[in-house]
Amino acid sequence: MQAAVRSVLAQTDSDWRLTVVDDGVAPGVPEWFATITDERVRYQRNEQNLGVTGNYKKCIGLVEFDHVVMMGTDDIMLPNYLECVRSVLAEYPDVAMIQPGVEVIDGNGEVVRTLVDEAKRRLYAPRTQTRRVMAGEELAKSLLRGNWLYFPSICWRVDALRDVGFRSDLEVIQDLALVIDLLQRGDSMAIDPVVCFQYRRHTISISATGAVAGTRFTEARNYFLDVADRMDSHGWPKAARIARRYMSSRIHAVTLLPAAIRARHRAGVVNLSRHAFGPSRRSF
Structure with a gap:
């Protein structure tokens, strides 16, 4: 968690707000955040556990800006993440989702190649060396064939996310359902191959x-x-x-x-x- 927060603090683009909503009871966490003096970081702990979907919904209600990243507590933003995403938005301002390039790390922070992620990259993800936009049945087919997205790395347009929302009946496939719902209403996704995010894959999760x-x-x-x-x-x-x-x-x-x-x-x-x-x- 501390590494995740520090990765946001290290962004080359300094125009951001980090809101941490703690849905756990781990000791020492509120005290650690109390040591952070950067006014762009705010922290709150839920009075009762809301669960994955409940906490997602609460987080969306707290967003004050036009775009949001629902980053995991153990993922890492590389220093160029915001710079990359803002560059995509400058070129494609109307997209509802941006999927940047991602590399996978293990519990120790080492870059790894797993069978699941190699399948995503080699079999299912669109093969592109340049930035592109996908939408409609083309993207729906691609994702239903094999979900190659990395949900915590996606930058979302907030109004689209709020209009569709998270389904209360789903957990592990929540990200795919959300994107398919957005595609059905006519939204699009920009894909950028530039690696700027590290997704942590644990054996135990x-x-x-x-x-x-x-x-x-x-x-x-x-x-x-x-x-x-x-x-x-x-x-x-x-x-x-x-x-x-x-x-x-x-x-x-x-x-x-x-x-x-x-x-x-x-x-x-x-x-x-x-x-x-x-x-x-x-x-x-």
Whole structure:
């Protein structure tokens, strides 16, 4: 958390406001923020735990400017992040989302290449060496084939984010759902290959532990089948077909099966196998 805050303080572009909303109870955190004298940093701790989605909603309500980054507590902004994003906005002022270049770090802050992230980069992300804008069914197809976004690194236009909002029924696939909702209403995303953000991937996290247990895939399967129907109704049949197959999600489940077997996680093995090899069927 301290490294994340210091990375914002180190931005080459000094025009920013950092608001930290603490949804935990870890000791010493309020005291550490009390030592920061920079008036651009403000901190508050929730009186009660709001959960991931509840805290997102609260954060959006506190935003005072036109654009926002929902940065994670352990991610790192490289010094050129704001400079890069503002350059994109100068060229494409109307986009609702900006996805800059990202590199992945582990729990120790070392740059790493994981199977998941290599798949994102090599198989799913658009191959571009220059800045570009994507929207409509083209971007929906790309993301439903394999979600290559890094949610904490995205810069959002606040009015678009508030209009669509976060879905209370989702957690691990919340970012994809939000972007698809924005695309359906006609918004666009700018992509810049310049690396200016470090996304931290831990072995132990909400998504990682839920993945080995297979529980996160129930949410994913239900979402893909629901959004497939929406894509059909919206007149995006190619995106609907991709969503209905949810092939990248099936492949992800297959890659986690060995870990579930080694851990003798019987329920995880069953859940992962059902998701990877079973029919496209909603779970309730």
